[in-house]
Amino acid sequence: MASGPSGTGGWADLVALLNVQFEDANRGNFARKFKEKHGADGEGKDTGTTRYKFGQFVDRHGGFLSGAALGQFLIDSGQRHWQDASLGLMEHTIKHSLTQANPKKIVFTVLPDTTGSPTARAEVRDQNGNELKTPAQVDAQASYKITVFCPPNNPRPKP
Numbered sequence: 001m002a003s004g005p006s007g008t009g010g011w012a013d014l015v016a017l018l019n020v021q022f023e024d025a026n027r028g029n030f031a032r033k034f035k036e037k038h039g040a041d042g043e044g045k046d047t048g049t050t051r052y053k054f055g056q057f058v059d060r061h062g063g064f065l066s067g068a069a070l071g072q073f074l075i076d077s078g079q080r081h082w083q084d085a086s087l088g089l090m091e092h093t094i095k096h097s098l099t100q101a102n103p104k105k106i107v108f109t110v111l112p113d114t115t116g117s118p119t120a121r122a123e124v125r126d127q128n129g130n131e132l133k134t135p136a137q138v139d140a141q142a143s144y145k146i147t148v149f150c151p152p153n154n155p156r157p158k159p
Helices: 011-021 024-038 054-061 067-077 084-098 135-139
Strands: 105-112 121-126 143-150
Touching: 011 024, 011 105, 011 143, 024 084, 054 084, 084 105, 084 121, 084 135, 084 143
Parallel strands: 105 143
Antiparallel strands: 121 143
């Protein structure tokens, strides 16, 4: 998985970008642009909007990778490389935050997954550190911490 250190692309740089977008000073403008693109609820139901998907954000707003490195990161971070429930809960948390009148703060971190799983997963916690496992639990909170656990880099095939 594209999990190199900051400045080399991948999760570390994506998390840094997301944290800038969710800072207090930027969050309101980011939320406005999010609703313009993805609709009032993030589901793309408004005319001219598209449903929010995490991978599409990476593709269109990352800016930290290009060429083959971007392609590999998109493969590594695609839906098939995620534990489904955690990707869905992370997407719900982001949509819920950015569609509120007062967007909710999210702090992102990235850690290597030491379980040996070949898929990424996200863990959503509330402002008190309690793990959230359902959309209803997410909706009741004031802020969040999302930790992305990424597996080791996918080995590149040898020519």
